[in-house]
Amino acid sequence: MRWSHYFLFTLRDNPSDAEVISHQLLARAGMIDKLAAGIYTYLPLGWRSIDKLMRIVRDEMNAAGAVELMMPCVQPAELWQKSGRWQVYGKELLRLKDRHERDFCFGPTHEEVITDAVRRRITSYRQLPVNLYQIQTKFRDEIRPRFGLMRGREFIMKDAYSFHTSAASLDEAYRAMERAYRRVFDRCGLRYTAVEADTGNIGGSESHEFMVLAATGEDAVVSCPACGYGANVEKAASGPLPPPPAWPGRVPAAPxxxxxxxxxxxxxxxxxxxxxxxxxxxxxxxxxxxxxxxxxxxxxxxxxxxxxxxxxxxxxxxxxxxxxxxxxxxxxxxxxxxxxxxxxxxxxxxxxxxxxxxxxxxxxxxxxxxxxxxxxxxxxxxxxDLRVVRGGDACPRCGAPLEVQRGIEVGHIFKLGTKYSAAMECCYLDERGQTHPMIMGCYGLGIGRTMAAAVEQNHDEHGIVWPRPLAPFEVELIALNPDVAAVREAADGLYGQLQAAGVEVLFDDRDERPGVKLNDADLIGFPVRVVVGKKGVEQGQVELSLRRDRIKLPVPLAEGVARAREALASV
RNA sequence: CGGGGCGUAGCUCAGCCUGGUAGAGCACACGGUUCGGGACCGUGUGGUCGGAGGUUCAAAUCCUCUCGCCCCGACCA
CATH class of the missing domain: 3.90.960.10 (YbaK/aminoacyl-tRNA synthetase-associated domain)
Structure with a gap:
């Protein structure tokens, strides 16, 4: 892609309403654009990142045996009345009416819709288990959206729902989802931890959160370096505290x-x-x-x-x-x-x-x-147990001192049990012809939030440092002096070769000063940069560098493509 | 919803206290000099000062109401 034909506009200043680093950098790099509180446009460059992440997620969901479908954003109130959540969900549920004054809501999550879809089709234990997922835009009218993509009102989420005849079958799917999530975050190159979590208003018996570790995280994560115990601070337990200093003097017979x-x-x-x-x-x-x-x-x-x-x-x-x-x-x-x-x-x-x-x-x-x-x-x-665990407290399992870190919740998996299937009569017949509500699990993964978390974890003072799997493009090619014919020809040539080699390349062919282009390259942060300049071309050379260490290396023009691919393979 | 802050050009902001011709930088257009780390000179385009009402000879500025945005808290698959 040639920059001059693209739709990419970087910002020199931080937007006045951007407070956290991921919001600032994603906005300045021309990837997102705020339309209203917690509501964003994904601009072309940002959408490429989102698209890459969605591909990784699909890949791993499919590999784990989940089947993709797509449910509606707008849902009739009847379903929510049936599950009881029309009353319970509160103001976070965005409600609307159609022209006939019928009640609808914009889906914040899809337990009702999926349970309805399954209950009308599956009637036998022979047809279970199933695991269905979608990647879709949700709306939650949060009390306080904040931190850019980290807590939006409208946001993209992968949500999966599994249906089972037994706790053992649910456990199997739950573990498969846990493994799939680990593979997703591993592939994204993120530092994360999976911890026990409170099930909140969703309900259910067991739940784990996947936390990307970053100083700006909204959640505190308790972990034990010795035995691997990990839990959200909302849930985390600890061993007994050491006794406080002795009571001074005698203990009276009454207060x-x-x-x-x-x-x-x-x-x-x-x-x-x-x-x-x-x-x-x-x-x-x-x-x-x-x-x-x-x-x-x-x-x-x-x-x-x-x-x-x-x-x-x-x-x-x-x-x-x-x-x-x-x-x-x-x-x-x-x-x-x-x-x-x-x-x-x-x-x-x-x-x-x-x-x-x-x-x-x-x-x-x-x-x-x-x-x-x-x-x-x-x-x-x-x-x-009512206390908030602190760093240094004893691990509830092994007694070693616990650590507390900040984390961004990018995924959350639940064992739901029969909460929704019972309320909505989503049942099956067992071998003996008896009716039971299906046992359910649900599995969420925030797409936009994961992208923001990746930026929180991968940036420096110059801009974003994309992990390769999420980088909008893999290589930025810069023609430093496009007015010089030799430079233009060399850069055009490299651009064609890189494309032919299947490398995702953004070619900065703009008529801008070198400093502007170099700074923009650092800001948008693709892993590999190839710079074609006047002096280098005279010597038959271009300059190759990795965004992460920013060390510049001259390479022969003829080897430019091969060396760029090698560099990519190394990140 | 409680507390705090902010709405002035596409962006970042000054001007408001103490009412009197709406400003700067960046961006954009044109001309020139520049060209490997966010250039410079000149000319130019661009604003019902968030909105409504009020006070006043006169309101971006003072008062009232309202809408929006940000931060802290409560809340949160």
Missing amino acids: EAVLTPGTTSVADVGEFLSLPPARFIKTMIVETDREFAVALVRGDDELNEVKLKNVLGAVHLQLASEAKVEQVTGGAMGFSGPVGLKGVRIVADFEVMRLEVAATGANRADHHLVGVVPGRDFTPDVVA
């Missing part, structure tokens, strides 16, 4: 109230009473879709709201407002504690119950209780 004016944070009270934060019981009042509840974690720990939500069986959970806190505890916000609380469920973290004595709020303004003994002075309704 004693002390005056602690104005000290509402653990840090403040700790300093005021000369107690370490780990000796406090942090008490948080939460409000869920069904109740108020009280969560207790050790003073130096953070509450993991996802874990708490799961323990409480809640769909939504938030910290209670000041007024609600006072209503529940009878005391001021910032002075809450579990002692004497009535009428609410109390959930305590394991580490709280391991404290033989502690301090906590007195449910009375400007007062705390010291000498509180868990189990003696209060009894939680549930004891569970």
